Amino acid sequence: MTFAPVLDQGPGTIPAGSAPVGGPDLPQERRLVTEIPGPLSREMLARKAAAVPNGVGVTLPIAVVAAGGGVVVDVDGNSLIDLGSGIAVTGVGNAAPEVVAAVTEQVARFTHTCFTITAYDGYIRVAEALNRLTPGDHEKRTALFNSGAEAVENAVKIARAYTRKQAVVVFDHAYHGRTNLTMAMTAKSMPYKSGFGPFASEVYRVPLSYPFRDGGLSGAEAAAAAISQIEKQVGASNLAAVVIEPIQGEGGFIEPALGFLPALAAWAKDNGVVFVADEIQTGFSRTGHLFASEHEGLVPDLITTAKGIAGGLPLSAVTGRAEIMDAAHAGGLGGTYGGNPVACAAALASIDLFENGGLTERAREIDVVLRGALDALRAVDDRVGDVRGRGAMMAIELVDPATGAPDAALTARIAAFAHANGVVLLTCGTYGNVIRFLPPLTISDDLLREGVRVVGEALAANPL
Numbered sequence: 001m002t003f004a005p006v007l008d009q010g011p012g013t014i015p016a017g018s019a020p021v022g023g024p025d026l027p028q029e030r031r032l033v034t035e036i037p038g039p040l041s042r043e044m045l046a047r048k049a050a051a052v053p054n055g056v057g058v059t060l061p062i063a064v065v066a067a068g069g070g071v072v073v074d075v076d077g078n079s080l081i082d083l084g085s086g087i088a089v090t091g092v093g094n095a096a097p098e099v100v101a102a103v104t105e106q107v108a109r110f111t112h113t114c115f116t117i118t119a120y121d122g123y124i125r126v127a128e129a130l131n132r133l134t135p136g137d138h139e140k141r142t143a144l145f146n147s148g149a150e151a152v153e154n155a156v157k158i159a160r161a162y163t164r165k166q167a168v169v170v171f172d173h174a175y176h177g178r179t180n181l182t183m184a185m186t187a188k189s190m191p192y193k194s195g196f197g198p199f200a201s202e203v204y205r206v207p208l209s210y211p212f213r214d215g216g217l218s219g220a221e222a223a224a225a226a227i228s229q230i231e232k233q234v235g236a237s238n239l240a241a242v243v244i245e246p247i248q249g250e251g252g253f254i255e256p257a258l259g260f261l262p263a264l265a266a267w268a269k270d271n272g273v274v275f276v277a278d279e280i281q282t283g284f285s286r287t288g289h290l291f292a293s294e295h296e297g298l299v300p301d302l303i304t305t306a307k308g309i310a311g312g313l314p315l316s317a318v319t320g321r322a323e324i325m326d327a328a329h330a331g332g333l334g335g336t337y338g339g340n341p342v343a344c345a346a347a348l349a350s351i352d353l354f355e356n357g358g359l360t361e362r363a364r365e366i367d368v369v370l371r372g373a374l375d376a377l378r379a380v381d382d383r384v385g386d387v388r389g390r391g392a393m394m395a396i397e398l399v400d401p402a403t404g405a406p407d408a409a410l411t412a413r414i415a416a417f418a419h420a421n422g423v424v425l426l427t428c429g430t431y432g433n434v435i436r437f438l439p440p441l442t443i444s445d446d447l448l449r450e451g452v453r454v455v456g457e458a459l460a461a462n463p464l
């Protein structure tokens with residue numbers, strides 16, 4: 001589809017009606033008709049610089065007008081391969097028709113009541129679905145919020161109310177959000193925390209299993225080290241919750257060695273500590289399971305979800321054991337917008353697609369395609385030190401082949417090359433040397449392979 005945006009509200013704007021409709025019917029192709037960013041995108045970004053603070057950065061400075069399937073289309077008419085899905089959000093695809101229909105219907109009925117003032121069915125249906133689908137067949141409850149950080153905050157509140165203890169254990173490289181408590185729980189200073197303290201107290205950080213960099217400790221050995229540190233530096237009698245991402249997101253797509261997570265969960269159970277799986281990035285079919293915890297049969301006490309839950313609308317959840325979830329007093333949990341009816345409609349449509357639309361199976365197919373393509377990159381370039389992750393959540397770690405030292409500069413050059421060549425590609429990692437592949441589950445194999453091919457071209461264009 002080609003289109004000529006007409007400016008009518010100043011530079012970088014297009015009038016309603018002249019933008020292409022998003023969703024899976026967009027031509028699924030990488031198509032560059034200008035340099036990236038093109039002139040219209042540059043005009044919009046100039047307005048952004050004058051209207052939006054510097055702290056709100058933009059990784060790839062294009063002005064998006066439509067997205068769907070596996071592409072993002074900008075105002076200049078460029079079509080980019082989407083390997084980020086808005087940070088693991090549009091698993092069902094951008095502007096998925098089922099989500100658009102559900103949202104359209106709900107938005108015409110009512111847009112808001114505040115669930116804690118007057119309740120509605122959609123919220124309860126989302127809670128029922130999450131109670132049914134999250135790991136474990138015990139009785140569960142779900143509370144809904146707006147963002148991932150808010151879900152993590154509430155999981156900690158609930159764990160503290162239940163245990164009547166205060167300390168929270170988190171891990172090296174962890175990312176849990178940008179609010180005050182979740183900044184304290186997040187590991188990396190720049191850009192998430194630097195200058196924004198003081199941070200919440202009673203948050204303790206312990207080592208993670210990181211097979212590529214911890215000398216190959218087994219999961220059991222790494223868990224023993226973490227547990228020893230918890231016992232010595234915190235003490236189970238003070239500890240309300242252990243909060244962990246089953247595969248770390250922002251921290252570098254670190255996949256702990258098998259056995260690490262179950263050992264921690266068992267220790268938490270034996271010691272009256274609430275085990276919280278932060279599945280905000282890993283959840284909703286992304287890793288080839290509905291939830292990443294399932295990979296090792298893990299049954300968390302509480303699970304936080306957000307990102308993929310509602311096809312792009314803001315919604316998050318805490319789901320967990322009824323006796324823990326019910327520990328907070330009436331009126332202790334909530335918020336004006338939490339579980340907004342439009343977001344719930346989007347979540348119900350999305351969850352139906354995850355459960356019945358073949359998306360978990362699709363994530364496993366993407367695993368095969370991605371892993372094959374990334375292993376092939378590693379076979380010809382020893383700067384690709386590690387290929388890891390699962391499903392549509394995979395990454396490569398770029399290193400100095402002689403020393404294994406992280407190569408953040410190369411990583412930044414690869415990302416810049418990909419952006420200039422029409423691929424939305426994200427980096428991550430404590431050392432800034434991880435390229436992550438997080439495509440929508442609706443991307444085609446061809447686009448996926450083409451995206452990785454561009455990364456290969458980027459490596460070739462940046463020789464040692």
Ligand SMILES: *Cc1c(COP(=O)(O)O)cnc(C)c1O
Nearest residue numbers: 147148149175176177249280281
């Ligand atoms: C993104 C993320 C969060 C924070 O979610 P927001 O919606 O950005 O507040 C928390 N935990 C993990 C694992 C995440 O990936």
